[in-house]
Amino acid sequence: MSKYTEDDLKVELENKEYEYGFYTELESETFPVGLNEDIVRAISLKKEEPEWMTEWRLEAFRAWQEMIEPEWANVHYDKPDFQAISYYSAPKKADPNKTLDDVDPELLAMYKKLGISVDEQKRMNNVAIDIVVDSVSVATTFKKTLNEKGIIFCSISEAIKEHPELVRKHLGTVVPQKDNFYAALNSAVFSDGSFCYIPKGVRCPMELSTYFRINQGGTGQFERTLLIADEGSYVSYLEGCTAPSRDENQLHAAVVELIAMDNAEIKYSTVQNWYPGNKEGKGGVFNFVTKRGLCEKGAKISWTQVETGSAVTWKYPSCILKGDNSIGEFYSIAVTNNFQQADTGTKMVHLGKNTKSTIISKGISAGKSQNSYRGLVQIGSRADNARNFSQCDSLLMGNNCGAHTFPYIESKNTSAKIEHEATTSKIGEDQVFYCNQRGIPTEKAIALIVNGFSREVLNKLPMEFAVEAQKLLEISLEGSVG
Amino acid sequence: MLKISNLHASVEDKEILKGINLEIKAGEVHAIMGPNGAGKSTLSSIIAGNETYEVTDGEIVLDGEDLSELAPEERAHKGVFLSFQYPVEIPGVSVTNFIKTAINEKRKANGQTEMPANEMLKMIREKSELLEMDRKFLSRSLNEGFSGGEKKRNEIFQMAMLEPKIAILDETDSGLDIDALRIVANGVNKLKNENNAVLVITHYQRLLDYIIPDFVHVLMDGKIVKTGGADLALELEEKGYDWIKQEQEA
DSSP, rough: OOOOOHHHHHHHHHHOOOTTTOOOOOEEEEBBBOHHHHHHHHHHTTTTTHHHHHHHHHHHHHHHHHHOOOOSSOOOOOOGGGGGOOOOOOTTOOOOTSEEEEEEEEHHHHHHHHHHHHHHHHSSSSSSEEEEEEEEEEEEHHHHHHHHOOOOEEEEEHHHHHHHHHHHHHTSSSOOOEEEEEEEEHHHOOOEEEEEEEOOOHHHHHHHEEEEOOOOOOOBBBBBEEEOOOOTEEEEEEEEEEEEOOOSOEEEEEEEEEEEEEEOOEEEEEEEEEOOOTTTOOOOOOEEEEEEEEEEETTEEEEEEEEOOOSSEEEEEEEOSSTOEEEEEEEEEEETTTTTEEEEEEEEEEETOOOOEEEEEEEEEEEEEEEEEEEEEEOOTTTTTEEEEEEEEEEESSSHHHHHEEEEEOOTTTOOOEEEEEEEEOHHHHEEEEHHHOOHHHHHHHHEEEEEHHHHHHHHHHHHHHHHHHHHHHOOSOOOOO | OEEEEEEEETTTTTTEEEEEEEOTTTTTTEEEOOTTTHHHHHHHHHHHHTTTTTTEEEEEEEEEEEEEEOOOHHHHTTEEEEEEOOOOOEEEEEEEEHHHHHHHHHHHHHTOOOOOOHHHHHHHHHHHHHHTTTTGGGGGGEEOOOOEEEEEEEEHHHHHHHSEEEEESSSTTTOOOOOOOOOOOHHHHHHOOOOOOOEEESSSSSSGSSSSSSSSEEEEETTTEEEEEEOOOOOHHHHHHHHHHHHHHH
């Protein structure tokens, strides 16, 4: 009997290994495990940072020591031992003076496996990539084109050296060192990340892109991203993540700060596909990320995320709508499967008059996973005529997963208009049968239904990302129907 | 073309079909009528391969091939089409995207390459005109917020696109006003030819004013109890089903 049943599909999907689960043998230089002031100083020294930066890190470290790990999220896991992690790991052969041709061939081979060969990317029309492998940025392309427009796009380490005035002025202004436990940790030990500055009135002619990747075993990854869009400028930024398969949990605590000055617009898109752990729930990345953007007058920040990876996700890309007439948007697809847990959402803080925010969240849960949306819409007393529209939809696959919605609304202004819509649905056997009857096999039918469910968010992604995201959704789906 | 012999089926140990025999030849239109609960919709679901029902005996053969062991999509690839009584909604999937996926899956299964986009568009245009559909309709999410008439018209549109050998219309007339009924019936008649066949499942005779059947079967309590020509439908409309029951019992 050649019949392909849902059970077969389930088995096939469960046995499908994490596609990016390979490990590249690179010679790395890794610090001993543990964290103290000496380690923080050593990181700073290693990166040849100025004194003010070292002090800034130490300040964060001292604050972090006094802080406790948050427990309010709807996730359960064994807390990482922060003294058992090595806080610095750099591929040894990385050297900023080398050209692409000099880069470790093994590293290039790894990019190829990930489908992001630098050579190819270079030729590819409009994507400039700053690649972070473990902690050090090894290759930056398209720099020349960007230079002509006055756009700065480099690693944060380079920015600290080359553009200290910009970094010093803005770093930590949106996400302060003491903002939260993970942000404080990141501030103390961040290893690398990306920096971007778009000058006044400049429209960035290409999508800027960063691929992050955790490679060295037992190392945490602490990226720091700072993106500044000066008055009237525009930039679209893509962030993609994959990590190789590992047994022990890996910690990832990134901080992203966006600053949109008057009438500037930032579009920030993320595809996160880190190792989610195996089907028994062993291993996987802990993803504890703080992402926040500040909007000045008439500015707009739009976050779009497709989250399919990580064992535990704790992430709330937010917008502070400080300036009058500013706009914040959050479009999210979060997929959890097997034993994955995601607690994700956004905060829209309306401070200025006539500020607007839109939240569209699509959660898809399968297997034994738990998927939570947590959002805060806050209207300040001076935010006259603030508007918010929120829509949270959950799709369940099978009978063992969970979808949760925690919407918080706080309004101190009577002229505010806030709308919240929420739905929960299940992929029905009748939907699958309908597709089957039209000749569409079950796995394709599920992909079709899920893509349809996610459509509103997928449409917000730049083209080159949308295709990848769609593929990821299909790969990530496991679990039975009905 | 389609031959059903001694078909028995049950759901949760309750026998619903108790030995159905039916032969439909190419070029024919058959109608199955019967009171509520007679097993009409069960029969159509089983032909399409719905696994909710368990076939306990008998066989369904299409062009000499037993369908019993085939998955629903494989039956579809071989030319079985079911126009659903209650078409489901699939939010975010446009009518165009859905039918494109369906056609290409069928072509793939039959060893053909994907239909070129221009050919697809041309076909969509032709078939939607046949059913007097608004073009805007095609970009809407499948069945989401559709009126009863729109849903049924969309079913027949898909039938037109997929060009099945045997089309089963399950209560296609329900929820249709008289204009929509005429359009749908007209569409079916235009699609009808010497190489395909239609099985109409209905409660009422009114659809059969437009789609004239060659044979009318009466299904009662899981069995076909009477077969006649188009005039049998008129008789049923006039006299109801009780006289047949009495005829049976007599």
